[in-house]
Amino acid sequence: MQVSDVNKINMISQVNPTHDQLDYTTSNSDGNTQPGTSRKRQNSEKDDIENKKLKVTEQLQIPVMGESEKFSFSAIQNLATNITVSFNMLSDRMIQMESSIEAKISAKIESALETKVKEEVGKFKKDIQQDFDRINEKIDNVQKSYDDLAKNKDNGTINSSRAANIVIKNLEYDAREKDDNQITVHKVQALFRDGVWNCRGWSTRRNDNSTFRKLVLEHSNCDILAICESFLREEEQLCVPGYKWLGHNRTNLHRNAVRGSGGVGAFIRSELFNSFDIEIIDKSVEGILWIYFNCKYSDLTFSLGICYLPPSISTRLNDQEKFFENLLHQVYCNQLKGNTIICGDFNARCGFNTDYIEGIDDVIPRSVIDSIENHNGDLFSDFLSDVNFAMLNGRLGVNDYTYISPAGKSVVDYFCVPYEQLNRILDFKVLRMSDVIDSVNYHPESIPDHSILLCDIKCVMKQNSENYDCKVSKRIKRNTKNVPNDFLTDESVQQMVRDTITKIENFIHVDQDIQSAYNEFQELVQREMSNRLPVVKQIQNKRSKSFYKPYWNETLQKQWNTACEYEKQWLKFHGSPQRKKLMKDRYCYERKTFDKLNRKFKRKFNIQKERDLQEQLNSNCKRDFWRSI
DNA sequence: ATCGAGAACAGGGCTAACTT
């Protein structure tokens, strides 16, 4: 404000040409002294204003002119002086008013904010209190139910008038169940977790990214993880402990290609081979692999088709129509072999294309997040409606972009099942790489751009054998650090212990069956453990950052969080394209900053490590050196 | 509005050149 006032005053003072002429020899327009004149302390802006005022009044004494000119000039000077004074007064008044308004507005905003915050906090507190009350009520009810149940158990009586009922939903009905309830009991629901990920190259060599990919595989906790673009050549195979690799590598590579390209395959959990006969049934078409699963202990069978279709503008010779024609043929051939699942990267952006015939097929519409369509997308939608398959993306669980990079985002990876099998999908979700990186606590050298798609599939089967071991049960760990003193000696379990001892004695002395005796003992201890010892919360994949990135620090964490936050904002935003572009640019900037910082800290760390090693090597105590490496 | 070509970018692997 003051600076602009000074400018105004300067302009007014320049009305006097004589002043300019006279003054020019001693000072320039900025008021700085010319070379050769005496050096003076520079005035503050306030002083400057006062000086200007003085100068204006001093200038009035200068003229040597004719009488009439003198009179006119004197009048103009008076006028200018009056205007200057008026402007100065006006300026002071404006400053006063401005500060007064600012103070008033601040006070009002403060009071309004205080009221609003109080109101919101009050509401929030009330909501939390209500939630607490509800939870307490539920806990009380659960406690009461448990007490009643325990009482009945202790008394050794079961209320015959109201038998315990277990409701199993979505289980297929068998007519024989009417006469024999054991058939229902023998029905087993198996749960599979299937996933698909376009990893864009999984090197057989041990490097940073292969470590990260193994962690992703571990994190996904999949029984079957389909992989697209394995980039493996000829008969190359991947090896990850706990999994077996079944792959179909691309055979005809570009003559100049220095590495493999394309290629599909799947990691299958080793335990699955105990319960299933698993075989490749078709790999006749490049980019399509069919794997057949046949349960050894039940009539459950299903086939999984893993696909990779290069983009239409790929430099490779590819014919999308032929690809879908082949896939159609294979689906018709394989659908007689039980359930069918198709997954993979189709490079198909379907937009609002429908994968069913409206008015004829009874399928729920899907939500669309990627509205752009391409040629592959049109062909893919047509293919799905031809074979009566529905994509899971946008229909179940969490939908998200399957490709996210600074270049852009899209939905190109899909999971598809026949319409009638949609109700067997319990859950479907798309995990962004940024979230996966956070979960596994490992920042790879290069961040993959394809998300990972996961779906939980319920397979209903009729069990043929007691040896069934399809789903690996989750191990529950209990806290054994603080075993209560009355463990197995409490009055409520004493009778149970005595009974078990009798049973064990019978098994050993009468039946001579050591295994059954041991089973009895084990069951007794496990029951008591489940009643008395709390479960240890197992945090999966929450390793220390330092385990993988010893140079990880707060700056990197902060920058990573910022990049993730901006990525989310960009992806969630639905508004003007200009604003969306701004948000994307902001995300790209933060992401690049993170990459730079990551490299910087890594370099620093390595240099420091090198120096430390050097120092240890030079020191007298060589043992430290050998220990550290 | 649509389509297609090309640009831009990123990941990954190989290799020649360079360093130790």
Place this chain on the structure above:
DNA sequence: AAGTTAGCCCTGTTCTCGAT
């Protein structure tokens, strides 16, 4: 001789822009 690295090439993806 062994290890390291910059540069090149291939591949895949989205985006932009001009032609229709």
